[in-house]
Amino acid sequence: MGVKTPSYxxxxxxxxxxxxxxxQMGSLLEQMGYARASDELDADVILLNTCSVRAKPEQKMSTRLGELSIIKRxxxxxxxxxxxxxxERxxxxxxxxxxxxxxxxxxxxxxxLPSLLARVKSGERVLAVGLPERGGQAPQVSVERAGVQVGLKEFVPAxxxxxxxxxxxxxxxxxxPERSRPADEIVREAAVLAAHGCREITLVGQNVNSYGKTLPGSCDFAxxxxxxxxxxxxxxxxxxxSHPKDLSERLIxxxxxxxxxxxxxxxxxxSGDDEILAGMGRxxxxLKYRSLVDRLRERVPGISLTTDVMVGFPGETEEQFKNTLQTIEAVGFDAAYMFEFNPRPGTRAASMERQLDHKTRIRRLGELIxxxxxxxxQKNRQNIGREMEVLAEAPGRRGGGMGGFTRGGKMVLFTASPETxxxxxxxxxxxxxxxxxxxxMVTP
Ligand code: SF4
Known part of the structure; x- marks a missing residue:
């Protein structure tokens, strides 16, 4: 009987x-000889990678840790x-x-990760946290993506x-703190991805349009x-x-x-209310936000605009909430990620006075949604009759057609053969x- 390949x-x-x-974790593990496990009962290493921006992922992680603890027995x-x-938190x-x-x-x-796993295997319970100082370097990323399959669309950290x-x-x-990756490294990674069949990249970062500010001599995001x-x-x-305060004319x-x-x-x-925006420190x-939207629409006709909106920030009055509704209606976003304020420990807002009760926050979120x-x-229906460029990705779940996205990021299901x-x-x-x-599909 052969030795089983360790899996993760x-x-x-x-x-x-x-x-x-x-x-990146998957890539490092595969370089170490691990294979991706199809089932957690099969895996030798399980990593839970969890966001703490909202409370839900942390709750889900706790539930999963409980289940995994039973498996580990x-x-x-x-x-x-x-x-x-x-x-980290x-x-x-x-x-x-x-x-x-x-x-x-x-x-x-x-x-x-490789050295941390070696320590774990020698019996240690390892705690490796701690953030770099302001002005620190971005981590050195493996641009080769060893072992990890390259998809048609990939995220690339900027x-x-x-x-x-x-x-x-x-x-x-x-x-x-903010750390930009060197442009040469990002371009090399994009070239490696393209050579392996990737056709679309999404550059990611918390505030990509301040890209380059921490790298002396670097180009800007444009x-x-x-x-x-x-x-x-x-x-x-x-x-x-992108952060509205850093959106430059050059980028547009x-x-x-x-x-x-x-x-x-x-x-x-x-938020669509100036006092709330000031309280958030945005x-x-x-007015400034809306002038940016006008400029984007003027310079890039047909641009698709999406946003994040939070309701129920501490002290938000009914009138301030209505201002948000009015602004959302006036701007007319193609889509929005909408959330209720959720106090995250350690942030300024968590200790602010006049916290709103959950019922009010949920009611406002419902109205906004x-x-x-x-x-x-309404925005999506405005496209009826138009011919749009779509990157064909995979067969749709229903009807045997294909699925893909327009340049504006709208999902489209359409009739075409899988060869597209x-x-x-x-x-x-x-x-x-x-x-x-x-x-x-009208043209192949
Ligand atoms: S810009 Fe504000 S909301 Fe966005 S990641 Fe930074 S601190 Fe958070």
């Missing part, structure tokens, strides 16, 4: 940054690790609470951390997009997230001019709803 599983709850971190060699923002407390956990690995320690300290947000505490636009084989470039010009950069912009507004007013859903449907997968096709839109569009 990385379970992710979180944002694009967490997803990309999980991919019959399988003592199982290595359980907790990684990501939650590991809760650190030693997690090790104390969960005797089954062998490794706590913070967001800046991912690249130490920068890590954030210097903004919005009152409600844990990111600066869990991911540390300059990075210009360089990526020249990468052979790449068809589309997207990015997220770059989106307008560069053919591979998609006409899509995710610009978190958070650094812009509603109803409003935005109507706008999204990986190609840009023209689709005539025949219907639109809350989740996206449907239609049929």
């Amino acid at each position: 599983m990385v379970i992710t709850w979180g944002c694009q940054m967490n997803e990309d971190d999980s991919r 019959d399988k003592p060699h199982l290595i359980i690790g907790v990684c990501g923002c939650t590991a 809760q650190g030693a407390a997690l090790l104390r609470r969960w005797k089954s956990v062998n490794l706590i690995m913070g967001t800046a320690n991912i690249y130490e 920068m890590y951390g954030c210097n903004n300290f919005c009152a409600y947000c844990v990111v600066p505490y869990t991911r540390g 300059g990075l997009l210009e360089r990526l636009n020249d990468v052979d084989g790449l068809l589309r470039i997207r990015f997220m997230t 010009d770059a989106i307008a001019a560069l053919p591979k950069v998609c006409e899509q912009f995710h610009l978190p507004i958070q 650094g812009y007013t509603v 109803r409003l935005q859903n109507g706008i999204t449907i 997968a990986g190609r840009l096709v023209k689709v005539k839109v025949t219907d639109g709803g809350l989740t996206g569009l449907s239609g049929h």
Whole structure:
């Protein structure tokens, strides 16, 4: 009987940054000879990579840790690790609470995974957390993606951390100060991905449009997009997230001019009321935000705009909430990620007075979602009759057709053969709803 190849599983709850971190962990484990496990009962190493921006992922992680602890009773060699923002935030407390956990690995320690695992195997319970100082370097990323299959679409980190300290947000505490990756490294990674069949990249970072500020002599984000636009084989470039206070005219010009950069912009507004925005420490007013939207729409006609909105920030009055509803209606976003304020320990907002009760927050969130859903449907239906470029990805779940996304980031289900997968096709839109569009292919 042959020796079983050790296997791993990385379970992710979180944002694009967490997803990309999980991919890096997978890549490192595969370089160490691990294979991806299809089932957690089969895995020798299980890493839980959890975001702590909202409370839900942390709750899910606790439930899963309880289940894994039971599995570990019959399988003592199982290595359980907790990684990501939650590991960074809760650190030693997690090790104390969960005797089954062998490794706590913070967001800046991912690249130490091989040596950390070696310590675990020698019997240590390892705590590896701690963020770099301001002005520190971005971690050295393996651009080769050894062992990890390259998909049609991939996330590429452009920068890590954030210097903004919005009152409600844990990111600066869990991911540390802003650090940009060198442009040469990002371009090389994009070229490697394109050579392996990737056609669309999404540059990710907490505030991509302040890219380059921490790297002396670096290009800015517009300059990075210009360089990526020249990468052979790449068809589309997207990015997220952007902060309105750092959105430059140069970046708007770059989106307008560069053919591979998609006409899509995710610009978190958070609130439609100036006092609440000031309390959040966002650094812009509603008027300023709306002038940016006008400028984007003027320079990039047809641009798809999405946003993040939070309701129930401490002290938010009914009138201030109505201001948000009015602003959301007036701007007319294509889609929005909507949340109720959730006090995250350690942030300024968590200790603010006049916290709103859960019932009020949920009621406001419901109103906001109803409003935005109507706008999204209306926006999607405006595309009926248009022919749109779609990157065909995979067969749709129903009806045997294909699925893909427009340049504006709208999901489309359409009739076409599976052989179109990986190609840009023209689709005539025949219907639109809350989740996206449907239609049929008009040109191969
Ligand atoms: S910009 Fe504000 S909300 Fe966004 S990651 Fe930084 S601190 Fe958090």
